[in-house]
Each structure stands twice: as C-alpha cells, then as structure tokens.
Amino acid sequence: MAAVPTLPSIRQPWPKSVIPGFGLTLGITLTWLSLLVLLPLAGLFIKSFELSPSQFWAIVSHPRTVNALKLSFGLSLLAATINLIFGTLVVWALVRYDFPLRRLLDALVDIPFALPTAVAGIALTSLFAANGWLGAPLAALGIQVAFTPLGILLALIFIGLPFVVRTVQPVLQDLDPELEEAAASLGASRLQTVTRVILPALLPALMTGFALAFARAVGEYGSVIFIAGNLPNISEIAPLLIVIRLEEYRYADATAIAVVMLVASFVILFIINRLQRWSELRTSSS
Amino acid sequence: MSVMDATQLRVAYQQRTKPKAAQDRPFVRWAIISVAVAFLAIFIVLPLIAVFAQAFSKGFSAYAAALAEPDAQAAIRLTLIIAAISVTINLVFGLVAAWAIAKFEFTGKSLLVTFIDLPFSVSPVVSGLVFVLLFGAQGLLGPWLQAHDIEIIFAVPGIVLATLFVTFPFVARELIPLMQQQGTQEEEAALSLGASGLSTFFRITLPNVKWALLYGVLLCNARAMGEFGAVSVVSGHIRGETNTMPLHIEILYNEYQFIAAFAVASLLALLAVVTLLAKTLLERRIGSAKRGVH
Numbered sequence: 001m002a003a004v005p006t007l008p009s010i011r012q013p014w015p016k017s018v019i020p021g022f023g024l025t026l027g028i029t030l031t032w033l034s035l036l037v038l039l040p041l042a043g044l045f046i047k048s049f050e051l052s053p054s055q056f057w058a059i060v061s062h063p064r065t066v067n068a069l070k071l072s073f074g075l076s077l078l079a080a081t082i083n084l085i086f087g088t089l090v091v092w093a094l095v096r097y098d099f100p101l102r103r104l105l106d107a108l109v110d111i112p113f114a115l116p117t118a119v120a121g122i123a124l125t126s127l128f129a130a131n132g133w134l135g136a137p138l139a140a141l142g143i144q145v146a147f148t149p150l151g152i153l154l155a156l157i158f159i160g161l162p163f164v165v166r167t168v169q170p171v172l173q174d175l176d177p178e179l180e181e182a183a184a185s186l187g188a189s190r191l192q193t194v195t196r197v198i199l200p201a202l203l204p205a206l207m208t209g210f211a212l213a214f215a216r217a218v219g220e221y222g223s224v225i226f227i228a229g230n231l232p233n234i235s236e237i238a239p240l241l242i243v244i245r246l247e248e249y250r251y252a253d254a255t256a257i258a259v260v261m262l263v264a265s266f267v268i269l270f271i272i273n274r275l276q277r278w279s280e281l282r283t284s285s286s
Numbered sequence: 287m288s289v290m291d292a293t294q295l296r297v298a299y300q301q302r303t304k305p306k307a308a309q310d311r312p313f314v315r316w317a318i319i320s321v322a323v324a325f326l327a328i329f330i331v332l333p334l335i336a337v338f339a340q341a342f343s344k345g346f347s348a349y350a351a352a353l354a355e356p357d358a359q360a361a362i363r364l365t366l367i368i369a370a371i372s373v374t375i376n377l378v379f380g381l382v383a384a385w386a387i388a389k390f391e392f393t394g395k396s397l398l399v400t401f402i403d404l405p406f407s408v409s410p411v412v413s414g415l416v417f418v419l420l421f422g423a424q425g426l427l428g429p430w431l432q433a434h435d436i437e438i439i440f441a442v443p444g445i446v447l448a449t450l451f452v453t454f455p456f457v458a459r460e461l462i463p464l465m466q467q468q469g470t471q472e473e474e475a476a477l478s479l480g481a482s483g484l485s486t487f488f489r490i491t492l493p494n495v496k497w498a499l500l501y502g503v504l505l506c507n508a509r510a511m512g513e514f515g516a517v518s519v520v521s522g523h524i525r526g527e528t529n530t531m532p533l534h535i536e537i538l539y540n541e542y543q544f545i546a547a548f549a550v551a552s553l554l555a556l557l558a559v560v561t562l563l564a565k566t567l568l569e570r571r572i573g574s575a576k577r578g579v580h
Contacts, residue, residue: 017390019473020483025386029398032379036450037404040416043426047419086325093322097315098297105323107566111330113505114558114565116512117410118532119551122539123333126340126548133332158329173292177299190310219409222514222532226539239411243519246415251424258412269407273400 041262048259051252059256064232065241069260072238075149076217079156080164084210087164088202094165095172109166112159117222124155125227147229152237155223160213167209168202171279175201204279211275215268219261337555340548352549360526361534361550364442368530369510372449376506380457381499385491387458388465389473399462405454410515414448417520421447440522445530448516453506460502461495464572468494497571504568508561512554 048056059065093099094106112120128135128145138145145151175198183193199206221239229235236244238261245254290298310318342349352358383402387395405413419425421438431438438444472494476486492499514532521528523537531550538547 017470018477019389019470020477021385021487022390022392025382026390026392029379029383029386033383033398033401033454036447037454038401040420040451041404041408043420044412044416047426086321089318090322090325093319095293096297096310097319098294099319099323101323102293103291105326105330107562108326108330108334110562110565111334111558114508114561115334116508116514116532116551116554116558118514118535119337119512119554119558120333122535122547122551123336123340123555126544127333127336133336134328154329158333161329173296177296190314215407219407219412221409221411221518226536239409239515242411242415246418246519249424251419251422254415255419258409258415261409262412265407265409269400269404272407 044255044258044262047251047255051256055252056256056259059253060260064236065238065253065257067233068236068238068241068257071149071152071236072218072261073264075153075156075237076160076214076220079153079160079217080210080214082153082157083160083164083213084206087161087209087213088168088206090161091165091168091172095169109162112162117159117220118226120158120223121155121226124158124223125151128154128227146227147235149228149235151227151229152224152235155227156217156220159220159223160217163212163216164206164209167212168205171202171205172198201282204275204282208272208275208279211268211272215265215272218268219265334555334559337548337551340544341552343548344545348545349549349552352543352546353553355546357525357529358534358546358550361529361531362553364445364529365511365531368442368445368449369507371446372453372510373503373507375450376453376457377499377503379454380461380502381492383458384461384465384495385487387462388468389470402458403455405451410452410513411519413451414516414519417444417447417451439520440524441528444520445517445528448520449510449513452513452516453509456506456509457499457502460498460505464495464498465491497568501565501568501572504561504564508557511557 051059090109094102094109115123125146126132128138128151130136130139130144130146132146135145143150145154179197179201180193183197184190188196219239221237221243224237225240228237228240230240238257242254242257242261245251245257353362387399418439420427421431421444422428423432423439425439438447472490473486476490477483481489511530512532513530514536517530518533518536521530521533523529523533525534525537529537531554535547535550535554538544538550
C-alpha cells in the first residue's frame with residue numbers, strides 16, 4: 001500500500017466551507033459592532049475611570065442618586081411581578097379559551113413594543129390624570145395616580161407586559177394537553193394539575209419573561225417621565241437623573257450613574273441568557 | 287365556516303373528552319377571561335384610544351392645523367430621514383451579520399450574538415449618553431472634532447448614531463434564527479452548479495428570508511421613528527432643526543399644547559398599529575417558511 005503523502009498540517013483560521021464570504025461578512029460584522037456598540041460602551045467605562053474611587057462612591061451614594069436607583073429598581077421589580085401574575089392570566093386566556101375579540105387582543109399585546117415611548121407616556125398621563133377617563137373615578141376614591149410613584153408603576157407595567165406574554169405564550173401553546181389528562185386520570189384535582197404539572201413546565205419561561213420585563217423597566221425613560229411628576233427623591237427615576245445631570249453639565253455624575261445602570265443591565269442580561277438556555281433544555285428534553 | 291386557528295383547535299380538542307381535572311370550571315374560565323380582558327383593556331386598548339380621542343377632541347380642523355405647523359412638518363421630515371438612514375444601514379448590516387453567523391460555524395459565535403443583542407438591554411438614556419461622552423464638547427473626541435469644526439452632538443449625525451445604536455439588533459435577530467434553520471444545502475447546491483456567491487445570495491438566500499427581512503425592517507423602522515430617550519440626550523432639542531417627532535411631542539406637551547402633541551402622537555400611534563397589522567400577517571408567512579424546511 002502506497003503511503004499517502006501527508007501534507008504539513010496548516011491551521012485553518014476559519015472553517016472550511018464551499019459557501020463564500022465568511023471572512024468578509026464576519027469582518028464587516030465585527031468592525032461595525034465594535035465601532036457602533038462596543039467602543040462607545042467602553043468609552044463610558046474609560047470616562048468613569050477619570051473619577052477616583054472615592055469620587056465615584058460620593059456620587060453613587062449621594063441620597064438623591066440612591067433614591068433614584070431605589071425607585072427605578074424597586075418599582076421595576078414590582079411592575080415585573082404584577083406582569084408575571086396578570087401576564088400569565090392573559091396568556092392562559094389567550095391560549096386556552098376562545099372568546100370574542102381574542103385574536104385582536106392577542107395582536108394588541110405587542111402595542112407597548114410598537115408604540116413610541118413618548119406617545120405611551122402622554123397617553124397614560126391623560127388617561128390617569130385627575131380629569132382623565134380612569135384618573136377621575138380613581139381620584140373620587142382618593143387615589144392619585146398621575147405625578148406619583150403609582151403612575152411610574154403603571155407605565156412600567158405597560159412597557160413590560162408583552163415580554164411576559166410573548167415569552168410564556170409559545171411554551172403554554174406547545175404544552176401537551178395529554179399531560180393534564182394523565183394527571184387527571186391518575187386522580188389529581190384541577191388545582192394539583194395546575195400547580196404540579198403545568199406551572200413547573202412553564203417555570204423557565206415565566207422567569208425569563210419576568211427578567212426581560214424587569215430589565216426593560218429599569219432603563220425605561222420615555223413612557224415614565226410624563227406621568228412621574230419627577231420630584232427629586234420621590235418620583236425621580238435613575239435614567240431621568242442621568243439626563244438632569246447632563247443638562248447641568250455634571251458629566252461625571254451622569255457617567256457614574258450610567259455605569260451603575262449599565263453594570264446592572266449586564267448582570268440581568270447574563271441571568272436572562274442562563275434562564276433562556278435552561279428554558280431551551282427543558283423544552284427540548286420534554 | 288372559517289378556518290380554525292391554533293387556539294380554536296386546542297379548545298375543541300380539550301372539549302372532546304372531559305376528565306374533570308383536565309378542564310377549568312366555567313366559573314374559573316369566566317373569571318380568568320374577565321381579568322385578562324380588563325387588564326388588556328386598561329393597559330393597552332384605552333391608552334391607544336386616548337391618543338386618537340385627544341388628538342381629535344377639538345375637531346378635525348384643529349388636528350389638521352397642528353400637523354400643518356412648520357415645526358411639526360420639520361419634525362416629521364427629520365424623523366423620516368433618520369428612519370430611512372438607520373433602516374438602510376441596519377438592513378445591510380443585518381444581512382451581512384446573519385450570513386456570517388448562520389452559514390458558518392466558528393468559535394465565539396454565541397458571544398457574538400449576545401453582543402449584537404446588547405443594545406436591547408442598555409437604557410435608552412445610557413445609549414445616548416455614550417455618544418455624548420465620545421463626541422460631546424467635554425467628550426473623548428470632543429476637542430479634535432471642535433478643531434475640525436465637525437458637529438455631531440446636538441446635530442443630526444448624533445441623532446443618527448443614537449438611533450443606529452438602539453435599532454442595531456432588530457434586523458439581524460429576525461434573520462439569524464431563520465437562516466440557521468434553513469441551513470446551507472440550497473446555497474451549496476447553487477454553488478456546485480456554478481452560481482457565483484453573489485447570485486446565490488440574491489437568487490437563493492434573499493428570497494428564502496424575504497418575509498423575515500421585511501419583518502425586521504418594520505420593527506426597526508417603528509423603533510427608529512419612535513426612539514425618544516437616546517435621541518433626547520443627543521439632540522439638543524433645537525426646534526425645526528434637531529427635533530424628531532417624539533421630541534416635538536414632548537415640547538408641545540410641556541407647553542400645554544395638548545391637541546398638537548396628540549396630533550403628532552396619533553401619526554406615530556397609527557404607525558404602531560400598521561406595524562402590528564403587518565407583523566401579524568408576516569408571522570403567518572414566516573411560520574410557513576419555517577415549516578417548509580422540515
């Protein structure tokens with residue numbers, strides 16, 4: 001048997017494929033991504049290094065900053081929780097039952113994605129102002145919504161809703177009804193079937209939807225500022241404080257708060273990534 | 287009889303056999319539907335109706351007059367220009383990125399996809415701020431830009447940059463999953479029959495993803511026209527010059543010109559409704575494109 005001449009092994013810098021254009025397209029992608037997204041974000045961190053640690057800490061621990069961050073993160077958490085509960089009920093109604101206007105409502109769930117935040121902001125404000133369609137009856141009950149933290153909460157619920165619904169909906173749709181029938185035929189009550197069979201199957205999607213809604217709410221600006229009242233320490237969200245510091249030419253302050261928010265959103269993004277991987281594993285194994 | 291959709295089929299299927307614990311009681315069903323509909327009515331339907339009701343509350347002539355106003359016209363024009371630029375660039379980038387990511391295997395791919403999605407998780411205000419810190423008077427490149435008399439912040443280029451940043455993932459993320467699912471077999475067949483790379487792309491790949499591409503473009507366009515936070519930070523709010531429609535709405539609203547504010551807002555709300563309508567139609571097309579692969 002003739003020996004096959006062995007070629008010196010050459011390390012392939014990229015995969016062998018008959019499809020052309022790998023180097024070119026990846027090159028353009030990496031260049032454009034770096035120029036438009038990665039370098040500007042890195043610039044924020046570089047700018048923040050101009051501050052000494054004690055200066056940075058003084059800005060971040062300033063009561064007004066702390067109150068703004070608390071308000072943003074606290075209300076976002078609350079809004080995401082409310083969306084988790086009501087979003088799940090909405091998904092259940094849309095997937096499991098048929099009722100008039102169901103398809104229309106299903107399509108309208110995406111309105112918070114598509115409606116510009118400024119439009120949502122003034123619409124919610126006019127709705128919940130003391131003379132608004134919903135604000136007037138609430139005011140009669142002694143509840144003031146617009147220009148209070150409650151107004152911020154409503155705006156954050158508005159923008160977070162589609163994240164929960166659109167994450168959970170496909171999972172509930174793909175859930176095999178025979179699982180429930182099996183549970184029922186084995187003697188489980190309806191409540192047991194829901195809590196022991198259906199909810200565990202939905203859990204990864206529920207958590208992902210919750211995290212996505214939370215992440216969006218933390219950074220939200222446009223839909224909140226009209227309804228918020230924007231009183232320092234009371235109804236002033238962190239993104240608004242960044243804008244205010246910029247308008248006061250206090251760039252260091254704006255940068256430091258932005259770094260805190262950016263790091264927080266990276267942490268949330270990392271958690272969402274993990275959750276989504278878990279979710280995919282769950283659905284592919286079942 | 288009309289064709290049943292997935293939910294109607296599922297409901298019919300569930301009502302076929304009736305083991306008690308596999309079904310919700312009528313009372314439960316009624317309660318859940320009521321809560322869901324009430325929740326959607328309050329948070330989604332009423333705000334949408336409120337925009338149009340407010341815009342037309344003083345009649346059609348007041349509405350038309352608000353839109354005919356020169357500053358409103360300038361804002362509409364600027365918004366259209368910004369959207370045209372950012373949609374075009376994102377369209378090209380989305381196709382290029384999706385080609386690299388979906389048609390080839392390489393290390394670090396999932397990290398690259400995460401980076402492409404990054405702008406989604408950055409606060410709009412921070413997205414604007416990074417460009418101020420880069421190109422503003424006090425920014426890293428500020429002195430150089432001033433020396434060369436180039437204006438980016440508080441000018442149109444800054445608005446374009448901020449819009450490009452926030453809309454960066456839209457087209458790519460619609461294309462990547464579909465192109466990954468479709469694989470490379472059709473392209474390989476075309477290439478082995480002697481087609482050039484470019485004609486393979488235009489004759490095979492592009493027709494296969496056209497609906498997903500249109501879908502991504504629609505979403506990108508809606509966000510580009512509606513972006514507020516990021517643009518607000520870089521724009522400088524110069525009337526008639528650097529005011530986009532969302533920024534113009536804010537100015538009008540803060541001046542208590544509610545009819546005018548809601549009139550401009552109604553145009554963007556209409557855009558949102560049209561986008562959703564097209565989205566619903568396109569999702570069926572994309573669904574059948576995905577099923578066609580299996």
